[in-house]
Amino acid sequence: MSAPDLLYSEIEEDLRASVRDLLADRCPPSAVLTRCEGPSPYDPALWRGLAVELGVTGLHVPEQYGGAGATLRETAVVLEELGRRVAPVPFLGSAVLATGLLLAACPQDPLLAQLAAGARTATLAVPLSTAPGAGFPGTVRAAGGGRLSGRVTSVADTSGADLLLVPAEGPAGPALYAVEADAAGLGVARRTSLDLTRPLADITLDEVPGRRLAEGGPAVAALRQALTTGAGLLASEQLGVAEWCLATTVEYLKERRQFARRLGSFQALKHRLADLWLETVGARAAARYAAATLAAGGPDAEVAVAVAQAHCGALAVRAAEECVQLHGGIGMTWEHPAHLYLKRAKADQLALGTPGHHRATLARLVDLPGPVG
Structure with a gap:
């Protein structure tokens, strides 16, 4: 297999421009800050714009299953732009994790086409911190007739979701179930989260009816594949966060004056930003x-995901910390959006496996022995 081209294609750049224009018009920092002061930051109008007007929710879904027939490369470009705006939409939960699970488990199911078209929104009912290869969750049990009972903590993107994809241990072993968000016996309690x-x-389930999508080995493999894909694409969101923080900080230091000089002229600050730029290029x-x-289905996909998460997770946090610090006093205020990026970066660092977890996974995958003694 030849090495993939890492440059952005003309189609990817056109897609980026369309998403960026939509976000610039409907997701300015002031609007995000205002929503965070309310009961829910979820922006249904923005989500409709992305899902229906631009059709980005089904980019990597094959055309025969109701999608656009593009690849995960294009979906990654969308995540970069969403990261640049810390957009309050359930793209990761619905268009990446839930869609990825259906693609891997049951692509002919009508739910996949509905998610791809933006007609429905779903989320994968696992803790956001769940890493690929963490093992099949056992906190939900399925009784006869597909009645689900149990509890799942720290599930992301439940706001606006009308469908839950729930892993559960059933009479015949691991299985995946589709659960309507308004089903009797289902409770959703919002937590106070950093991001x-x-x-x-x-999420609590008390004899909640569910429709079985897959069971046994295929269910386990589909969940692992969805989490691996999610972790790999999350790196693109982290990249977008870091790029916004770097660009915004550079622009600020070009204008802000201290001691009758622009802050950007101080050599120590230039060196800090140069180091951050180099790390961002690597990310x-x-x-x-x-x-x-992941798009090509390459044999070293798990290695690539582990490398990306080990690097991008830490880089996004560092870029956001530098952004807050180099903005000085204004960077510490609620009115400036820098704190949103720091919180998103830190939450993303813990999502779908920490950098430490992915480094350990990488060492195992490439047979790199640990320290002796």
């Missing part, structure tokens, strides 16, 4: 390689 733009919720290569390898 104000991606709230978490605890872009890692995120692009992960997306391209």
Whole structure:
């Protein structure tokens, strides 16, 4: 297999421009901050614009299953732009995790076409911190007739979701179920989460009816594949966060004056930003390689995902910390959006496996022995 092209294609750049224009018009920082002060940051109008007007929710779904027939590379470009705006939409939960699960488990199910068209929104009912290869969750049990009981904590993107995809241990072993969000016996309790733009919720199920989608080995494999894809594409969101923080900080230092000089003229600050730029370039290569390898179904996809997450998770946090610090006093205020990026970066660092987890996974995958003694 030849090495993938990490450069953005003309189609990808056109897609980026369309998404960026929509977000610039409907998702300015002031609007995000205002929504975070309300009961829910979820922006249904913005979500409709992305899902229906631009059709980005089904980019990597094959045409025969109701999607656009593009690849995960294009979906990764969308995540970059959403990261740049810390957009309060359930793209990761619905268009990546839930859609990825259906693609891997039961692509002919009508639910996949509905998600791809933006007619429905779903989320994968696992803790957001769940890493690929963590094992099949056992907190929900399925009785005869598909009645589900149990509890799942820290589930992302429940706001606006009308469908839950729930892993459960059934009479015949692991299985995946589709559960309507308004089903009797289902409770959703929002948690206080660090990331104000991606709230978490605890889900309780008490004899909730569910429709079985897959069971046994296929269910386990589908969940692992969905989480691996999610972790790989999350690196693109982290890249978008880092790029916004770097660009915004550079622009601020070009204008802000201290001691009758622009802050950007101080050599120490130039060196800090140069180091951050180099790390961001490396993160872009890692995120692009992960997306391209996943899109091509390459044999080293798990290695690419582990590399991307080990690097991009830490880089996004560092870029956001530098953004807050180098903005000085204004960077510490609620009115400036820098804190939203720091919170998103830190929450993303814990999502779908920490950098430490992915480094350990990488060491195992490439047979790299640990320290002796």
